[in-house]
Amino acid sequence: MKTVLLSFVCFFLSEVLVAQKHDYVWVAGDGNTMKTTTHGGMTINFNQNPVDVYYNYREHNLFTTNTSICDTAGKLLFYTNGCVIAGAYDDVLENGDNINPGSSHTLWCEDYDDGYAGGPQNSLILPLPDSMGVYFLFHKSFTIYSNPFDVINDKLMYSVIDMNLNNSMGKVTKKNENLILDTLAHGEIVSVKCANGQDWWLITPRRNSATFYILKFTNQGIVDTFIQTIGIWPNPDGEATGQMVFSPDGSKLYRTNRFDPIMVYSFNRESGVFTQFDTIHYDYGNQFVGEIGCAVSPSGRFLYLGCRKFLYQVDLWASDISASQTVVAEWDGYANPIAPLFWQLQLGPDCKIYGQAGDTRFYHVIHNPDEPGMACNAEQRGLPLPTPSGASMPSFPNYRLGPIDNPGVPCTATVSAGNPPPTPLPPLSVFPNPASSYLKIIVNRPLPAGAQWTLYDAYGRVARTERLVNEVTCTEITVEGLAAGVYFWELKGKEGLVIQSGKILKM
Numbered sequence: 456m457k458t459v460l461l462s463f464v465c466f467f468l469s470e471v472l473v474a475q476k477h478d479y480v481w482v483a484g485d486g487n488t489m490k491t492t493t494h495g496g497m498t499i500n501f502n503q504n505p506v507d508v509y510y511n512y513r514e515h516n517l518f519t520t521n522t523s524i525c526d527t528a529g530k531l532l533f534y535t536n537g538c539v540i541a542g543a544y545d546d547v548l549e550n551g552d553n554i555n556p557g558s559s560h561t562l563w564c565e566d567y568d569d570g571y572a573g574g575p576q577n578s579l580i581l582p583l584p585d586s587m588g589v590y591f592l593f594h595k596s597f598t599i600y601s602n603p604f605d606v607i608n609d610k611l612m613y614s615v616i617d618m619n620l621n622n623s624m625g626k627v628t629k630k631n632e633n634l635i636l637d638t639l640a641h642g643e644i645v646s647v648k649c650a651n652g653q654d655w656w657l658i659t660p661r662r663n664s665a666t667f668y669i670l671k672f673t674n675q676g677i678v679d680t681f682i683q684t685i686g687i688w689p690n691p692d693g694e695a696t697g698q699m700v701f702s703p704d705g706s707k708l709y710r711t712n713r714f715d716p717i718m719v720y721s722f723n724r725e726s727g728v729f730t731q732f733d734t735i736h737y738d739y740g741n742q743f744v745g746e747i748g749c750a751v752s753p754s755g756r757f758l759y760l761g762c763r764k765f766l767y768q769v770d771l772w773a774s775d776i777s778a779s780q781t782v783v784a785e786w787d788g789y790a791n792p793i794a795p796l797f798w799q800l801q802l803g804p805d806c807k808i809y810g811q812a813g814d815t816r817f818y819h820v821i822h823n824p825d826e827p828g829m830a831c832n833a834e835q836r837g838l839p840l841p842t843p844s845g846a847s848m849p850s851f852p853n854y855r856l857g858p859i860d861n862p863g864v865p866c867t868a869t870v871s872a873g874n875p876p877p878t879p880l881p882p883l884s885v886f887p888n889p890a891s892s893y894l895k896i897i898v899n900r901p902l903p904a905g906a907q908w909t910l911y912d913a914y915g916r917v918a919r920t921e922r923l924v925n926e927v928t929c930t931e932i933t934v935e936g937l938a939a940g941v942y943f944w945e946l947k948g949k950e951g952l953v954i955q956s957g958k959i960l961k962m
Contacts, residue, residue: 476502476529477582478804478851484517485814485843495842496545501804502529510841512897512929513545514886518563518570519642521847524580524590532618533625534849535578535592537571538564540616540627544881546888550627554614555596562599573597573608574642574695575748575799575811576850581646584653585674588618593634593644593657611635611644611659611668613677634670634677638662641695645852646672647705650725652858658708660699663691669727679727686732690714698748698799702755703853703865709751709758713744717758717769724859736777740765750800750808752824753865757831759783759821761797761810766819766833784819784833795819795836799848806866809838811848816840818848882955883908883923883946889960896930898923905949910934910942910959918942937961 484496496513499506520537531543533551538560540551553560555571563572571577573595583589592614598607615629640660647656655672665686671679689697693712701708701722708729710718721731739747739762748761751771760767764786770779786796795812797819802808810819820837823830857863884897896908902923910919910932919932923946934942939961946955 475527475854476804477525477527477580477854478849479525479529480523480531481849482511482517482523482531482534483521483840483844483847483849484511484513485845493842497840497842497844498531499838499840504805506803506805506838508838508840511545512884512899513541514895515539515541515545515547516568516570517845517847518572519575519847520571520573520577520594521575521845522578522580522592522849522851524582526588526618532590533616535580535594536564537573537578537594540592540614542625544884546624546886548616548625548627549621550630551616554592554631555594555612556631557596557598559597559599570845570847575698575848576642576644579644579646579657579850579852581655581657581672581852583674583676584655584672588623590616590618591672591676592616593646595639595642595644595659597641606641608639608641608662609636611637611639635659635668635680637668639668643697643699643710644850645699645701645708647701647708647722647724647852648856648858649727650859652856652861655852656722656724656727658699660710663694664688667729671727681727683728685729686718686720687715687734689718696744696746700749700751700800701853702751703753703802703856704755704862705853705856707751707755709749711747711749711760713739713747717749717760735769737767737769737780739763739767746798748797748799748810750802750824752808753802753806754825757824757827759800759808759824761800761819763796763798766797766810766821768828768831770827781828783821783829783831784835787835789836791815801848801851802866804866806868809848811844811846812836814843814846816843818844885944885957885959889962890934891962892933892935894932894934894959896921896923896932898925898929901925902946902954903948906946906954908944908946910944912938913941913943934961 479501481499496511498511515536517536523534533542539547578594595608596610611634612631617628618625620626644659657670665688666684689712693714696713697711699710708720716734716736719733720729750759758769766784768781768783773779795815795817799811808821808824817836818838820834822832853865906923908921943958
């Protein structure tokens with residue numbers, strides 16, 4: 456009887472862990488244009504098999520700072536570009552503006568309107584343990600100095616998002632709260648589950664040092680912070696060119712820097728300390744190395760290195776790990792106009808590894824990352840994208856990692872097509888909300904002929920009206936001159952049937 460009960464408990468726990476689909480929707484995209492879908496936002500949806508990639512016009516451009524979070528069923532909740540926190544339908548959450556405030560926010564989020572240039576792994580979202588619908592966004596801000604010129608990450612902060620509020624549309628209840636005031640490495644925020652499979656360790660390095668900040672995150676928030684110095688000092692000229700990633704079981708942390716060997720840190724999930732340091736030497740060939748990203752295969756056997764013109768595989772189970780380095784893909788010369796080279800890598804929930812290829816219309820794909828050599832089936836430009844990516848790829852921890860005695864699996868090789876499809880986008884997206892001078896109406900899917908959008912004031916009087924046609928994906932409506940207050944809008948078909956409705960606040 457005990458054996459049967461134990462088997463049931465293990466099965467139940469593994470099912471719960473697999474159901475943690477917090478990384479099933481990836482958000483990316485370059486700058487938007489008004490009347491074309493050749494540039495703009497995109498969504499990559501792993502709830503479908505094969506993965507579904509589609510155009511998604513959105514107000515918020517994503518650059519190198521990029522992360523998102525789904526609920527446990529895989530439905531997108533919110534994302535950030537480092538400037539704002541936006542919901543699944545791209546409206547800024549209440550109090551979700553002005554993330555990472557300061558001169559760099561003004562430059563990148565307002566003047567350039569490109570998204571925060573914090574670098575890959577500059578933000579990370581974790582669900583508050585033992586809670587429903589509460590999430591912490593951890594993020595770094597940076598300051599630009601002119602004499603001499605330098606870019607310094609000087610804060611690690613957190614913001615709290617409660618998706619239970621505003622009729623489940625969410626609200627940012629705390630914002631830009633300081634955790635660490637120090638010179639920190641550019642990007643490189645990573646996290647791994649504690650030994651109990653519930654709480655988290657959050658880790659980020661100090662700038663140009665061998666020192667790490669290690670923070671413990673529980674249902675009480677950050678409850679402990681300490682510093683550990685171990686290993687070598689990374690070359691300062693390689694700042695912001697590498698990537699950090701935990702092995703799927705959380706026992707190893709791998710860190711890359713274009714001027715240094717691969718740094719390997721053994722990690723104790725119980726105590727939250729590094730117990731051993733080692734290096735793996737690799738040969739990047741006769742090329743200039745600007746960046747070098749990394750990812751680990753689902754079994755933990757193979758380390759992949761995205762190194763500009765080459766994609767390497769390293770066998771971590773080999774007797775001589777450095778000698779096991781193998782080229783599994785070499786840039787084939789394609790450029791249109793930007794060459795899609797290899798850099799940042801991310802293990803997907805479908806057990807494939809995806810590679811960010813610069814601001815291009817592609818992600819590279821390693822289809823079978825647990826197979827040795829060319830059998831890993833690395834496909835250049837294996838995932839075509841509807842728009843340029845904005846040189847961004849979201850960063851995720853292993854949300855499905857269990858306790859030490861039952862770590863579970865980090866991904867599912869075939870994402871179940873039996874899952875219920877994600878909630879589709881509404882016919883229209885209307886933003887910004889609140890609005891001061893204009894509204895943008897985005898047509899998300901074909902409308903019936905004669906569809907009309909009407910804006911009413913609080914007394915039911917028509918304030919604005921616009922006939923919508925499918926050939927125009929974005930329409931801009933001025934609201935200047937309207938009195939401040941709440942307005943209501945309706946989308947009606949030819950016979951006057953209400954298709955969709957909503958409300959906005961005019962400032």
